[in-house]
Amino acid sequence: MAKFLRVNMTDLTVDVSTAPAKYSKLGGRGLTSNLISAEVSPECHPLGPNNKLVFAPGIVTGTAAPSSGRISVGAKSPLTGGIKESNSGTPFSQSLARLGYKAIVIEGQPENKEDLYLLKVTEDDAELVCANELQGKGAYETVTNLNEQYERYDVCCIGPAGERKMTMAGICFNDPEYRASRYSGRGGLGAVMGSKGLKAIVVEKGGCPITPINEDVFKEGQRKLVEGLRSHGVTQPGGTLNTFGTAALINVLNQAGGLPTRNFREGVFEGAEKISGEYMAEVIKERGGAGMTGHACHPGCVIRCSNVYPRPDGSDHVSCIEYESAWSLGANLGVDNLDHVAEMIRICNDVGIDTIEAGVTLGVAMEAGLAEFGDGEAAIELLREIGKGSPLGHILGNGAGFTGRAFGVVRVPVVKNQAMPAYEPRAVKGIGITYITTPMGADHTAGYTIAPEILGVGGQLDPLDPRDKVELSRAFQAVTAFVDSSGYCLFITFATTDIPSATEGMVETVNGVLGTEYTPDDVVQQGLEILRLERTFNEGAGFTNKDDRPPEFMRYEKLPPHNHVYDVPDEELDEVWDF
Amino acid sequence: MVKVEILLFATLRRYHPRGEGEGSQAFTLQLESNTNLSQIYAVLGIPGEEVKMNFVNNRHQSPDYQVQAGDKIALFPPIAGG
Numbered sequence: 300m301a302k303f304l305r306v307n308m309t310d311l312t313v314d315v316s317t318a319p320a321k322y323s324k325l326g327g328r329g330l331t332s333n334l335i336s337a338e339v340s341p342e343c344h345p346l347g348p349n350n351k352l353v354f355a356p357g358i359v360t361g362t363a364a365p366s367s368g369r370i371s372v373g374a375k376s377p378l379t380g381g382i383k384e385s386n387s388g389t390p391f392s393q394s395l396a397r398l399g400y401k402a403i404v405i406e407g408q409p410e411n412k413e414d415l416y417l418l419k420v421t422e423d424d425a426e427l428v429c430a431n432e433l434q435g436k437g438a439y440e441t442v443t444n445l446n447e448q449y450e451r452y453d454v455c456c457i458g459p460a461g462e463r464k465m466t467m468a469g470i471c472f473n474d475p476e477y478r479a480s481r482y483s484g485r486g487g488l489g490a491v492m493g494s495k496g497l498k499a500i501v502v503e504k505g506g507c508p509i510t511p512i513n514e515d516v517f518k519e520g521q522r523k524l525v526e527g528l529r530s531h532g533v534t535q536p537g538g539t540l541n542t543f544g545t546a547a548l549i550n551v552l553n554q555a556g557g558l559p560t561r562n563f564r565e566g567v568f569e570g571a572e573k574i575s576g577e578y579m580a581e582v583i584k585e586r587g588g589a590g591m592t593g594h595a596c597h598p599g600c601v602i603r604c605s606n607v608y609p610r611p612d613g614s615d616h617v618s619c620i621e622y623e624s625a626w627s628l629g630a631n632l633g634v635d636n637l638d639h640v641a642e643m644i645r646i647c648n649d650v651g652i653d654t655i656e657a658g659v660t661l662g663v664a665m666e667a668g669l670a671e672f673g674d675g676e677a678a679i680e681l682l683r684e685i686g687k688g689s690p691l692g693h694i695l696g697n698g699a700g701f702t703g704r705a706f707g708v709v710r711v712p713v714v715k716n717q718a719m720p721a722y723e724p725r726a727v728k729g730i731g732i733t734y735i736t737t738p739m740g741a742d743h744t745a746g747y748t749i750a751p752e753i754l755g756v757g758g759q760l761d762p763l764d765p766r767d768k769v770e771l772s773r774a775f776q777a778v779t780a781f782v783d784s785s786g787y788c789l790f791i792t793f794a795t796t797d798i799p800s801a802t803e804g805m806v807e808t809v810n811g812v813l814g815t816e817y818t819p820d821d822v823v824q825q826g827l828e829i830l831r832l833e834r835t836f837n838e839g840a841g842f843t844n845k846d847d848r849p850p851e852f853m854r855y856e857k858l859p860p861h862n863h864v865y866d867v868p869d870e871e872l873d874e875v876w877d878f
Numbered sequence: 879m880v881k882v883e884i885l886l887f888a889t890l891r892r893y894h895p896r897g898e899g900e901g902s903q904a905f906t907l908q909l910e911s912n913t914n915l916s917q918i919y920a921v922l923g924i925p926g927e928e929v930k931m932n933f934v935n936n937r938h939q940s941p942d943y944q945v946q947a948g949d950k951i952a953l954f955p956p957i958a959g960g
């Protein structure tokens with residue numbers, strides 16, 4: 300039977316019990332959002348005792364389904380004040396699923412705010428152990444120490460930023476080689492973990508692979524999906540994700556005039572090539588050593604978009620340089636030195652912060668005059684302040700919105716106080732609708748309309764045209780809500796969008812595991828239900844349509860080279876929720 | 879005749895006229911005035927099915943777009959990410 304592990308941090312007790320029947324068909328985001336909606340008051344303080352932090356592997360996680368080792372972490376977000384699901388790919392999720400846990404729910408708060416704990420999870424039991432010796436330790440040291448101490452366990456932890464309850468703090472998971480590199484970064488969930496006095500979780504490896512209820516349906520679905528992934532130009536072995544990583548998008552968005560540059564002042568960055576996936580792959584090849592492309596964030600990924608970036612001497616500098624980080628800490632700061640970008644990602648991974656929020660915050664800090672755009676070394680020094688916990692570090696560590704207010708900056712690219720990712724809404728209108736209307740705060744993964752607007756996946760639309768993008772964004776948001784629940788990496792959707800049999804395969808694997816008979820249409824309906832639930836939570840927290848608006852400067856500042864403002868009207872933004 | 883500037887990206891860089899080592903460099907082509915993008919693929923020896931995205935002066939264009947003097951053309955294979 301699937302189990303729930305409830306951990307009460309107030310009285311320091313744990314309880315392993317059979318998962319409630321009403322959650323039996325849920326996983327990942329569907330489960331975290333349902334549980335938060337049912338058990339957390341939308342009015343609670345995100346860092347107080349009444350918030351809960353939920354870890355949930357996806358529906359097919361722990362099976363042999365390809366690219367399915369994803370985990371959802373949910374809570375009320377201290378960054379946005381709304382509901383949050385933040386997703387990551389890691390062996391931790393597979394181990395948790397294979398031990399039979401559907402979810403870990405962290406509740407309450409210890410009386411003594413100084414103490415830190417570690418949660419040790421085995422097949423039948425769990426225990427809280429004092430972890431004061433890990434206080435203030437970076438995620439690298441924490442993961443290495445715990446890997447030595449707990450052999451054959453996967454690790455999840457927070458860095459100093461989470462302990463200090465900074466709202467850009469993320470939750471770190473190990474990759475297959477025990478790097479502190481896989482993050483549920485967005486929305487400040489590391490601060491929620493810190494507020495509960497929980498420094499780390501270790502989960503025993505092993506367990507049994509999940510046995511599907513209907514093995515034949517599962518196997519047939521798996522075959523169709525693998526076939527689709529292996530034949531699509533983007534996801535196949537030797538395809539662009541595998542060869543160049545996601546940072547191959549740097550040049551694409553730059554050519555589209557939609558690569559936010561120097562804190563969203565321009566859409567083209569003259570130094571794009573030097574932070575691109577093409578350049579990165581060349582450096583990795585030249586330097587050799589620990590460097591590699593085609594790295595997998597968890598065993599069983601057939602796409603393998605991750606990488607390890609080496610220093611000039613070949614030693615492991617950081618994993619991984621992905622599009623979002625190369626942009627946020629590169630083009631967005633006017634920095635065109637990939638070694639500087641790598642160092643900043645390493646600092647983010649170690650301090651335990653989201654690279655998107657960190658980069659956008661530094662952009663706002665540069666706007667405020669704290670450093671010059673283009674000065675990578677100054678950016679590195681600013682970032683180090685967060686790890687030090689200096690007063691400036693506390694301002695920056697609380698994100699772009701907070702930093703903008705602290706320094707009187709108007710050009711602050713946030714929605715619901717969460718930093719915008721690497722696609723300029725004024726150059727790609729549909730993705731703006733997703734940023735603005737998703738219950739998550741500005742988030743590209745919530746409804747990736749970039750696929751048809753820029754990449755020619757699932758059609759080809761004019762990115763600059765504001766018309767007829769509402770339904771598009773809503774449809775992508777619905778499918779995504781389901782994919783985030785399934786345990787699959789969102790990147791399978793590049794193949795499933797173009798190849799109908801791959802979509803069938805995805806749905807069939809879910810049916811095989813759950814013993815259900817969902818059709819692809821049912822899946823969209825389920826996604827819509829998840830969205831509605833999340834929206835309702837946010838309404839309870841005080842959000843209205845007025846929070847579904849772009850930052851005002853995007854309405855009056857024209858973005859070069861296309862010189863567009865954000866011109867999807869408010870009424871159309873509101874229509875996203877007419878369903 | 880019209881003169882255009884061309885940039886190749888990702889796996890298309892192996893078709894650079896000066897060899898893959900120069901793949902990231904822009905190069906110019908002199909073309910008949912009614913040349914379209916798919917004819918440029920042929921000039922460069924790029925199989926049409928390998929090209930997924932064409933940007934001309936930062937705007938998407940289809941393979942039958944007729945080039946104009948001074949166009950800055952960027953050609954990409956299928957690419958995606960997040």
Ligand code: SF4
Pocket residue numbers: 366367368388594595596597600601602603604605788789790
């Ligand atoms: S495609 Fe990339 S992010 Fe997705 S599961 Fe595979 S390695 Fe992880």
